[in-house]
Amino acid sequence: MLKINDLHARVEDKDILKGINLEVxxxxxxxxxxxxxxxxxxxxSVIAGKEExxxxxxxxxxxGEDLEDDAPEERAHKGIFLxxxxxxxxxxxxxxxxxxxxxxxxxxxxxxxxxxAKEMLxxxxxxxxxxxxxxxxxxxxxxxxxxxxxxKRNEIFQMAMLEPRLAILDETDSGLDIDALRxxxxxxxxxxxxxxxxxxxxxxxxxxxxxxxxxxxxxHNGKIVKSGGKELALELEEKGYDWIKNxxxx
Amino acid sequence: xxxxxxxxxxxxxxxxxxxxxxTDIESETFPVGLNEDIVVAIxxxxxxxxxxxxxxxxxxxxxxxxxxxxxxxxxxxxxxxQAISYYSAPNSKPKYDSLDEVDPELLDTFKRLxxxxxxxxxxxxxxxxxxxxxxxxxxxxxxxxxxxGIIFCSISEAIKEHPELVKKYIGSIVPQKDNFYAAxxxxxxxxxxFCYIPKGVRCPMELSTYFRINQAGTGQFERTxxxxxxxxxxSYLEGCTAPSRDENQLHAAVVELIALDDAEIKxxxxxxxxxxxxxxxxxxxxxxxxRGLCEKNAKISWTQVETGSAVTxxxxxxxxxxxxxxxxxxxxxxxxxxxxxDTGTKMIHIGKNTRSTIISKGIxxxxxxxxxxxxxxxxxxxxxxxxFSQCDSLLMGNECGAHTFPYxxxxxxxxxIEHEATTSKIGEDQIFYCNxxxxxxxxxxxxxxxxxxxxxxxxxPMEFAVEAQKLLEISLxxxxx
Numbered sequence: 228m229l230k231i232n233d234l235h236a237r238v239e240d241k242d243i244l245k246g247i248n249l250e251v252x253x254x255x256x257x258x259x260x261x262x263x264x265x266x267x268x269x270x271x272s273v274i275a276g277k278e279e280x281x282x283x284x285x286x287x288x289x290x291g292e293d294l295e296d297d298a299p300e301e302r303a304h305k306g307i308f309l310x311x312x313x314x315x316x317x318x319x320x321x322x323x324x325x326x327x328x329x330x331x332x333x334x335x336x337x338x339x340x341x342x343x344a345k346e347m348l349x350x351x352x353x354x355x356x357x358x359x360x361x362x363x364x365x366x367x368x369x370x371x372x373x374x375x376x377x378x379k380r381n382e383i384f385q386m387a388m389l390e391p392r393l394a395i396l397d398e399t400d401s402g403l404d405i406d407a408l409r410x411x412x413x414x415x416x417x418x419x420x421x422x423x424x425x426x427x428x429x430x431x432x433x434x435x436x437x438x439x440x441x442x443x444x445x446x447h448n449g450k451i452v453k454s455g456g457k458e459l460a461l462e463l464e465e466k467g468y469d470w471i472k473n474x475x476x477x
Numbered sequence: 478x479x480x481x482x483x484x485x486x487x488x489x490x491x492x493x494x495x496x497x498x499x500t501d502i503e504s505e506t507f508p509v510g511l512n513e514d515i516v517v518a519i520x521x522x523x524x525x526x527x528x529x530x531x532x533x534x535x536x537x538x539x540x541x542x543x544x545x546x547x548x549x550x551x552x553x554x555x556x557x558x559q560a561i562s563y564y565s566a567p568n569s570k571p572k573y574d575s576l577d578e579v580d581p582e583l584l585d586t587f588k589r590l591x592x593x594x595x596x597x598x599x600x601x602x603x604x605x606x607x608x609x610x611x612x613x614x615x616x617x618x619x620x621x622x623x624x625x626g627i628i629f630c631s632i633s634e635a636i637k638e639h640p641e642l643v644k645k646y647i648g649s650i651v652p653q654k655d656n657f658y659a660a661x662x663x664x665x666x667x668x669x670x671f672c673y674i675p676k677g678v679r680c681p682m683e684l685s686t687y688f689r690i691n692q693a694g695t696g697q698f699e700r701t702x703x704x705x706x707x708x709x710x711x712s713y714l715e716g717c718t719a720p721s722r723d724e725n726q727l728h729a730a731v732v733e734l735i736a737l738d739d740a741e742i743k744x745x746x747x748x749x750x751x752x753x754x755x756x757x758x759x760x761x762x763x764x765x766x767x768r769g770l771c772e773k774n775a776k777i778s779w780t781q782v783e784t785g786s787a788v789t790x791x792x793x794x795x796x797x798x799x800x801x802x803x804x805x806x807x808x809x810x811x812x813x814x815x816x817x818x819d820t821g822t823k824m825i826h827i828g829k830n831t832r833s834t835i836i837s838k839g840i841x842x843x844x845x846x847x848x849x850x851x852x853x854x855x856x857x858x859x860x861x862x863x864x865f866s867q868c869d870s871l872l873m874g875n876e877c878g879a880h881t882f883p884y885x886x887x888x889x890x891x892x893x894i895e896h897e898a899t900t901s902k903i904g905e906d907q908i909f910y911c912n913x914x915x916x917x918x919x920x921x922x923x924x925x926x927x928x929x930x931x932x933x934x935x936x937x938p939m940e941f942a943v944e945a946q947k948l949l950e951i952s953l954x955x956x957x958x
Contacts, residue, residue: 275913276912277909278905278909279905298912298917299909299912299913300912300913300915300916300917300918302913303912303913303914303915304915308913309913311910311913314910315904315906315907315910317907317910317911317924317925317928318928318929319927319928319929319930319931319932320924320925320927320928324924325914325924328916328920328924329911329914329915329916330915332914332915332916332917332920333915336915368928385914389914389915
């Protein structure tokens with residue numbers, strides 16, 4: 228589904244990604260771990276098409292199509308979803324209104340009519356129940372005054388509403404207490420299917436106890452330096468990133 | 478391609494004025510220039526009684542001695558008042574009873590504006606008094622209103638038919654000498670609307686007037702007078718668009734509202750005069766004086782959506798004379814390219830327990846300058862006066878400006894005054910977030926701007942809110958459009 232080939236990217240004059248290779252197939256869960264500044268969030272942003280990053284070499288391919296010329300919204304229409312580490316606030320725009328706009332824009336791109344209000348309400352009810360979200364929450368302004376946990380839960384709610392093919396969760400566990408973490412992880416697990424894929428970006432192993440990865444990759448200094456199964460995450464937790472850093476140097 | 482700030486800015490600049498077309502209707506236009514003879518000629522043309530002519534002449538005399546104000550945070554080449562023609566009326570003078578009689582080209586103009594009378598008529602209960610180049614050409618729903626004793630007509634007609642009301646109230650809130658533009662308007666106003674709601678009557682429909690400048694080189698001087706008698710209620714809507722022109726057009730309107738004891742007036746405006754080209758050439762100068770008086774327990778609520786004009790100078794105000802009276806001001810002002818707006822309100826608390834609310838939302842894009850200027854004045858006898866003011870500014874790009882000039886004068890220590898202000902910028906992060914959810918940039922900006930303006934949009938009557946939202950999108954679409 229997703230194929231990243233020798234991807235190099237920079238912001239301003241700083242090279243951040245220095246040759247990433249990654250293949251993610253439908254039905255798989257991949258975890259990308261690594262120390263601060265290793266390029267994890269940059270990788271997520273580049274896949275989503277954030278303009279601020281310049282791809283200097285290599286490419287990102289989704290379902291056989293090079294995404295190079297696609298604007299972020301076009302990538303979204305093709306099924307890429309990014310759960311943001313720091314979701315932005317949009318005052319005066321309710322969660323419901325935002326989702327309605329997002330869904331109908333994606334439908335428009337596929338040549339479909341707006342989703343009928345009744346269907347939309349049903350979808351909202353279904354997904355908010357799944358994620359144990361209070362309906363009152365949905366009429367609040369997007370992310371405005373939300374706690375850290377509410378913001379992340381709202382990201383996963385949006386993921387549930389949009390049903391992406393490829394979901395990238397960028398540090399979704401940061402700022403979550405154990406209950407919120409459990410709810411968010413359960414949500415992601417329920418949304419997993421053989422037709423979609425999830426890439427979990429995380430600093431800690433904690434989230435991976437709930438969302439169990441098929442593959443774990445360790446990112447260091449803009450490159451994937453080690454890949455393995457879920458046991459790699461545990462090993463990292465035990466030995467710390469210095470182990471990888473040292474190994475990389477050797 | 479995703480948008481960078483640079484590209485966004487460029488796109489904002491390329492939006493052409495959507496309503497820039499010109500209707501070719503034969504007009505009767507006075508020679509340019511202003512002197513006593515012209516003032517008298519306007520009055521004669523309108524078959525006004527002697528007292529009205531005298532009143533105009535008094536205003537003209539005062540105006541000659543006055544200087545154009547320079548305190549506003551706007552810069553423009555002052556108009557040459559001797560180069561303007563002060564009267565222009567569509568030729569087909571007699572009023573129409575039905576749409577069939579109206580110049581088809583005129584109807585076409587309205588259709589292009591998306592406000593066709595056909596449509597309007599279908600819209601439940603909206604009476605429309607259209608002012609095109611200063612003279613009313615169509616009035617509908619008049620009969621329904623008459624049954625309630627409501628008078629809704631052009632000011633010219635009111636001067637002839639209801640002189641006692643006009644004589645009593647005209648200039649009572651905005652005196653002839655109030656300011657330079659009000660004096661000019663008092664001398665040369667060509668037409669406008671008049672509305673009287675009798676005691677205890679609740680006006681059954683929203684009253685609306687569409688203004689439109691439509692003749693090259695003519696200024697427009699509207700005069701509006703709304704009187705809500707004791708215990709009555711009226712919601713008045715005013716909206717305007719203007720065709721594209723190279724030279725500057727002057728618009729100096731005066732609006733006076735009188736809310737007698739226990740009465741309520743809601744006055745809503747959507748202003749979309751030609752804002753000038755993206756290079757800052759042309760556009761309307763909009764120098765407006767709007768003021769209302771509240772007697773005991775009365776309420777006046779101003780709501781405005783200002784998207785047009787090259788230069789705007791406008792402060793819809795409330796004089797809270799009666800005890801327990803309420804004044805409200807809800808404003809959205811959008812400036813783009815080289816537009817300049819200096820707008821706000823004055824809340825003058827005179828009576829006891831008077832309350833006022835000010836919500837101002839300024840949106841600046843391009844190289845525009847957007848200023849809020851407001852005065853909250855609590856007089857010594859205004860015990861327990863309360864005011865809440867909130868001024869929010871939204872910036873797009875790095876070349877525009879937002880300014881806030883709040884003035885507070887309090888002479889009674891029981892007053893409670895609150896002022897809140899915020900300034901924010903539409904960030905690349907917000908746009909990217911929306912893009913990532915599949916929302917393209919233009920739509921994202923519309924969404925953010927509508928969210929920002931929501932508190933004010935909510936105050937507009939339903940049928941107007943939709944149009945206003947569309948206008949915001951258009952103004953920012955091109956500018957953002």
